[in-house]
Amino acid sequence: MGLHFNPADIQSIGIGLAAFLATVLAVFIFISARHERLGRPMWVTLGVASVWAWFGFLYHLVPGLELARDMRVVSVMGIVWLAMSQLYFAGIYLGERVQYGKLVRRMQLAIYSFGAFLTALLVADLFGTRLIVGKLLFPADVALAPMAGPLFGVLVGYFVVCTIFSGTLLAWRARAGIDSSDRNQALALFISMTVGLTLGGTRFTPWYGFDFYPLVGDIGFPLFVFATFYSIKRYHLLNREVAAAQLFIFTLWTLSFFRFLLDTSAQAMWVDGGFFLAALVLGVFLLRSVVMEAKAQRELAAVAVERTKSEFITIAAHQLRTPVAALRWSFNLLAEGREQLSEKQRALVDKGNRAADNMMHLVNDLLDMGHIAEGRFTYAFAVGDLGDTVRAEAGLFEDVAKQKGVALDVSIADNLPAIRFDANRLNLAIQNLVDNAVKYTASGGRVTVATERSGEGVRITVQDTGIGFTPDEQSRVFEKFFRGSRAVHMSPDGSGLGLFIAKTIIEGHGGRLTFSTEEGKGARFTISLPTKPPATP
């Protein structure tokens, strides 16, 4: 099988290389990242790209016009699927940052459905119709493509629509990036994928009898591959050890594969084919273990960094406790003698007092967070009167609520079961919830704290008519240090740790903390506690 470098040969070499690259990348991503969010659309995309490329390659290799045309029909199916999976990838990538609406979902669905319809037409083409892929007039080592069928234009249109639509989603993702590096990365993916598909799309021209700058189309796939590599790197799936192993294995695969292809005797093909298969299987195992090793190393490093961070926080917060106590006590003493102060001085002392209180909460929150991270946030459970606890803790905010003009209602059911809980910890969780409810509810609003029996356990709800959370904020409510933009506006100081700590405490009791909210109308947090917390080690 000698290769002569006419246009068909160049096309076959190009598409063969693409097939090889797409397959190895699909395999690599399948091994290393199929459980990651973007891993699946990536390996699916590369998988269908390899269907397109392998059958396009076979088109040039198989004997006979009929068989060659069939190969090309399957290859064209791969193009339809590639356009679809490109959109699938773009949708999931965008979903990382943006919760897009029903319209986009419906458009996606419409495009997938039309892709399925085109696939059905192509299957029919395999069985003799010539709707999309027409007749092949010349042998494939001469003809770059069969004739275009009457509906081939529809397929080209479909490819264009998919490219534009997925390009739009990628551009949207680039705009919605959280910082400049995130935006730039999304932009790089947008450019390389969209330009890659557009350039690759010029390879439709031979179907209509002329070849538009063949080289231009051939750049398309490498750009596409670049995008893939870029995503791999972006998701830190690539490190030096893995890359070296990959390069070694891929080279081995390429060499043995082409050796097999260029073999002239059946005996040599057996030997080289066997070698290629062995290299393929062993290579997959080797890659897997290298990837796993790299992952384990990365996780260890992340754990070490996390530990250093939390140790630092714990030490810093602890060191701050003494000066903060001194500050608070100084202001306490000053406030006691407030009658002797001028009005201006009194106002200053009150402000200082409040600032020192805030600082205390901040330092305590940081210390709790550090202890949580270090696994030193322990619980001492005992049977207690939960009703009294809730009443006392909510009662702490009565004065503040009154000053703000916020109504604070507390109701405790009579039939609460006896439950075991850590009073100190649970107090803190309830305080955090009531504090937020009062803090983020404007004058004239209402905060309701209700405690009632719920099956075997107890349910405590803290409901307010305050600012609530925007849809974007809702997924981040329990994140460490997260604060909603309106919350920051309303009350600039606050650690952003209160809800994180509250959730940790409730879960430490074997319970659940959930919420429902409507932006501008309020939020409702629900604590569900079992009668018995989990046994502590």
Add this chain to the structure above:
Amino acid sequence: MADPFGPRILIVEDDPLLSELLAEKLHGEKFDLRMARTGEEALESVKKDKPDLMLLDILLPGIDGFEVLKRVKEDPGTKHIVVIILSNLGQQSDIDKGTQLGAEKYIVKVSLTLSEVVQAVRDVWQKHAPQAA
């Protein structure tokens, strides 16, 4: 000045500002006060001044508060002294340790206002005053 019928309180605190603030506040409440800055000073004062009540910090130069507490409670001559731990160590394990060694109450300094500290001292003393009187 000092109320002869009130308890004699030993404040063991190494931070000068904190001990000054405590002294200022408690003095105003008519308690009879003694001060110590280190564990060694505290033990010496326990022998010499025979306090009724002790506000004890844990992290001290030299012998730490837990050790001071242990020695005070081991000595039959001083074990009647009511000890309130006043520390910034707030871990449950620290609290448990203090209680096991015989402390009457464990207060995390930063979490209480000065008045709350005094109230806690009063409450504890009221519980023990008859024995000491």
